[in-house]
Amino acid sequence: MTLRKYLNQDAVQHVGINVDDMEISKQFYGDILGGVFVAEIKGITGEEWTTILNGNVETAPQLGSGDALDVCFYSFGNTAAELLRYYDKESGKTHDAHPCTDANKQGVGGKHVSFNLAEDIDAKEFFVKLLDQAKGMKLSLNKDDLHHLGPDGELGGWNCFFMAGPSGERVEFNQIADGSNAALNMKKASDQFRSSAG
Numbered sequence: 001m002t003l004r005k006y007l008n009q010d011a012v013q014h015v016g017i018n019v020d021d022m023e024i025s026k027q028f029y030g031d032i033l034g035g036v037f038v039a040e041i042k043g044i045t046g047e048e049w050t051t052i053l054n055g056n057v058e059t060a061p062q063l064g065s066g067d068a069l070d071v072c073f074y075s076f077g078n079t080a081a082e083l084l085r086y087y088d089k090e091s092g093k094t095h096d097a098h099p100c101t102d103a104n105k106q107g108v109g110g111k112h113v114s115f116n117l118a119e120d121i122d123a124k125e126f127f128v129k130l131l132d133q134a135k136g137m138k139l140s141l142n143k144d145d146l147h148h149l150g151p152d153g154e155l156g157g158w159n160c161f162f163m164a165g166p167s168g169e170r171v172e173f174n175q176i177a178d179g180s181n182a183a184l185n186m187k188k189a190s191d192q193f194r195s196s197a198g
Helices: 022-032 047-052 123-133 181-195
Strands: 014-018 036-044 067-075 080-088 113-116 158-164 170-176
Touching: 022 036, 022 067, 022 080, 022 123, 123 158, 123 170, 170 181
Parallel strands: 014 080, 113 170
Antiparallel strands: 036 067, 067 080, 158 170
16 A cells, blocks of 8 residues: 655655765755755754764764754755755764765665756856866866657656765756656656546
8 A cells, every 4th residue: 555645745854965065066056056055054953963964873863962963955946956065063074884885886875966957058068167167176077968868668768967066965867758757658658647636
């Protein structure tokens, strides 16, 4: 039995992205990608937060015993990006006990955030401008254009690009051709999800 009726029509509220340098990450997701600033909270601490964040899990922060957390939200319309920086209160150093794992070794712990590119833009031009605006940031682009999956199959027309963001986080950009199999199947599933509440 599905629990769909308990979810909002816009069910995915935000995606959390762990970052190393909050100011550079705010520049990337806000100034460069155009996210709209929502709110920021600095210095979150306390045993209650350790409990809220499921502190009995090995990789969860211990905000009641020396750790602190800064969060910053940016809206991208249909969902938000939550930037999170976990750090040692005393030294101010971002935690690196569980660093980003190489893409080929991520296993089930691997994660990424994905952005839709507008259908009518030149993706190569976008990546040139992205690199230009992000000078000084540690971005890693391994190609200069989207990978095209081709027109066939359920995801036909899906074009994608992966990169490493300023904190090593995996970021994907998609450009899905209007009227393609991928666009039609995504819309059909989205419409079905939105009509199934209640």
